Amino acid sequence: MNINELIFRNLKKNLKNYYLYVFALIFSAALYFAFVTLQYDPSMDQTKGSIKGAAAIRTASILLVAIVSIFLLYANSIFIKRRSKEIGLFQLIGMTKSKIFRILSMENFILYFGSLMVGIFLGFSVSKLIIMILFKITGVEAIATLQFSVQALIQTLVVFGVIYCFIMLMNYAFIKRQTILSLFRTISMTEGKVKKVSFLEMFIGITGLILIIIGYYLSSKLFEGDFTTMNELFLVMTIILASVIIGTYLLYKGSVRFILNIIRKQKNGYLNINEVLSLSSIMFRMKSNALLLTIITVVSALAIGLLSLSYISYYSAEKMAENYVPNDFSFANQKDAVQFKEALQANKMKFSEKIVDVIQVDVNIKQILETGLEGMNFDPNVMTLPVISDQDVKDIDLSATEVLFSGFSDLLQKFMSLKDSGPIELKGQHEIIPQNYIGLNKDTIVSTYFTNGGLPTAIVDKTVYKRLKHDINPDIQKESTIYIGIDMKDSATIEKANEIFQKMKFSDNRENDSRLETSNNQKQNMGLIMFIVGFLGLTFLITSGCILYFKQMDESEDEKPNYTILRKLGFTEGDLLKGIQAKQIFNFGIPLVIGLFHSYFAVQSGWFLFGSEVWTPMIIVMVLYTALYSIFGILSVFYYKKVIKDAL
C-alpha cells in the first residue's frame, strides 16, 4: 500500500471522527469571511465613513483572528488526541515519525482546505443577511448589495493558511513528543491525584483569589481620580487585566482543586454515583480543565463586558443628546435661527424660544479642585468657561459674590471632581473678580458650541455679568455670544421640524444643532460599534460554548467505558444522567458565574464613559448571555444522554 492510498483510506475511515473538526473549520471560515466581506464592501462606506469605524472594524477583525485561532487549535488538539492510538499503531508497525507526520499533514490538508471552501461559500451567503441587520441598527437606508470580494478571499486564505501552519506545528510537536507507549495511554492519563492535599495548592488558590480582588479593587478606583495621567491609566488597566486573568487561572488551578480534594478526602473512598460522575471526573482532568475554564471565563467576561458597554451607549444615546443639545434645536448663529423660525411659522408649527447671552471667561478653579490635573490639557488657573447671567435662568437668583456651575458631563466629573464650595477667580481683560463657588447643577443650559464639549457653564449675578462683559477678553470669545434654544410645543412635530432643519443646510461648525439629529447620530455611531462588538460578543459566545461542548463530547467519549461498567453494575441511565448534570453545572456554571462577576466589575469601572444608564442595559445583556450560553450546557447534557444510552 503506498502512502497516497493510506491517506485516502484513513480519511474515509476517520470521517466520522472528523465531524467536530470540520464543523469548527466551516464555522470559523464562514464567520471570518462574512466579516471580511463586510469590511471590503463599498456599501459599508457610508457607515464606516460617518464615524471612521474602519479602525474599529480592523481591530475587530484582529480579535476575530485570535479567537478563531484558539478555536481551531483547540479543535485540532482534541482531534489529534483522539487519533493517538492510530498513530501509535503506525509507529508500532515501523513507520517513522516523519512519515506519519507527512500522512497526517496531507490528510489534514485535504480536509482543512475543503472545509475552508465550504465555509467561505457559506460566509458569503450569510454576509448579506448580516449587512441588512447592520443597516437596520444604524438607520442607514441602503439596499444591501454584496459583491464577492477577491480581496476578502485572499485575506481569508492568508489568515487560514497561517493557522494551518500553526496546526501543523502543533501536530508535529505532538508526534515528536510521544513515545509509542504514551501514545497508547494519552486517553487514560490521570491529571489530578487525590493523594496530596498540598499546602502549595492552597497557597496558589488563595493567591489567585487575592489577585482577583486586587483587580476588582483597582478597577473600582480606575476612574475615581486616583490615576489621572493617561500613562497611569493605561498601566493600571493592564495591571487589572493581568491580575484578574492570572488570578482566575490560579483560582481554578489551586483552590478549585484544593476544595475538591478536601471533599474527596473526606469521602474516604466512599463516593456515590453523582460524585463518581462529577467530582472524580472533574478532578481526573483538572490540569486541562484549569486552563480551559480560564479561557472560557475570560472570553465570556470580555464578551459580556463589551456587549454591556456598547448596549449602554446605545441605550443612553438620548440622554447624551440632551447633554449636548439642551433644547430641541440650538442655535449660535442668529441669522440661521431667524431663518429656521420663519420656516417653522410657514409650516404652522408652534414653538417656544429661549435666548441666553453667553460670554467666555477665564476662570481660576484651582482652589475648588479635588485633585490635580496632571496629564490633561487643562490649566486650572485659566480654564475658559462659558458664563451667563442668573437673569437668563429660571428659578435661580444669586448674590453678587456667588457663582453656580451648571451642566457637567460624567466623564469630566471623573477626571476633574470639584469640591462642594470654595473661592474661585473670574479673570477679565484687566480686572480679576474673586467669587464664591457654591455648587454644581446637573442641567445643561447652553449647547456644546459654548461649553467646549462638556465643560460646565458658570452662572453669575447680573451685576457681575455686566462687569465681565465690559471687561471682555476678545481673544477667547466665540464668534457668537448668543445662544438661542428652540423647543417645539408639540413633541409630535419634532421629526418634521428636524427635516426642515436638515434641509436648510446650515454651516457645519457646530453652531447649530438638532437634538434629535444628535441622538440619531449618537445611535448611528454606537450602532456600528455595537454591531461590531455584538458580532464579536456573539462569536466569543459561540466559540466558548463550542469549545466547552467539544470538550464535553471528548470527555464523554473517554468515559464511555465507565458508563458501560456502571450500567453493568446496575446503575440506570437516569442515575448516570443526574451525576452528569451535576458535572455540567460545574463545567458551565463556574466559568459563567465568575465571568459575570468579572464583567460586572469591568462595567462598573467605566460605564460612564459610554452612557448614562447602567443597570437596565447591563442586566438585559447578562440575562441574554446566560440564556444563550446555557443552551450549550443543555446540548452537552443531551449528548451525554446519547452516549450513556449507547454505553450498554
Next chain:
Amino acid sequence: MHILEAVKIHKSYGTKFNKQEVLKGVDIRIQQGEFVSIMGASGSGKTTLLNVLSSIDKISNGTIKIEGKEISSMKEKQLAEFRKHHLGFIFQEYNLLDTLTVKENILLPLSITKTPKKEAEQKFTTLAKELGIYELKDKYPNEISGGQKQRTSAARAFIHEPSIIFADEPTGALDSKSASDLLNKLSELNQTRKATIIMVTHDPVAASYCSRVIFIKDGQIYTQLNKGEETRQTFFHDIMRTQGVLGGVQHEHQ
C-alpha cells in the same frame, strides 16, 4: 430450589444477512448455593453466556429465570435494580473506572445500598487485606498491574455480599498463589454465605474448586461433570481428561 434457570437460550450477533449464532439452545439450571464453572475453547461463547445469564446482554430466544422471576422480559430499570442488589461481577476485562482510585472502585456497590460509612470502611479493610491490595488503595487503575486490577475487580464483586457472583476468568492474570487465594475466597463466600457462584475459566485447577463443571462447545452444552464426593485431586484429573477430549485448550493461558 433453582436460583437460575435458563431454557433453550439462543443468542446471535450481527445483521439479518450476516448472522453469527453464538449460543444455540443452551439449557442451564443452577441451584441456590452452587459453585459452578463453565469451560470451553476460546470463542466458544462463554462470556456471551455469562452476559446473558447476568442480564447485561439480551438473548435472541428462550427464557431465563432468576429466583423464579423471568428476566428476559423485565424492564431495563428493574434489571438494573436487580443487578445492583443481588449480583456481583468480575469481568474478563477488569472493568474498573479509571477516574476512581482502587478504594473508590471497590466501595462503589456499597454506596448504592446506603451502607453506613463505618461498616463500609471495615468491610473494605478486611477484604482488601485478604486479597492483598490494601496498600494500593489510593492508586488509580492505570498505575497498577493486571493481576492487581483483577483482584480489585474481585473485591468490588464481593463487597456487598451479593447472592449470585458472576466471574469471567477471575484468575486469568494471577500467579498461582494469588489465584488460590482468590479461589479460596470464592469458596469461602460460597460455603459460609451460601453465595451462588458462576465462573468461567480455562484453568482446570480453578475449575476443580467447583462443585460442577459445564463444558461448552460451539454454543451448546457438551457435557457436565459433578464433583460429588470426589477429592479435588481426582476431580481435577476428570476435568483434565474431559478437556483433552474436547480439544486442546488446556494450556492456552499457561
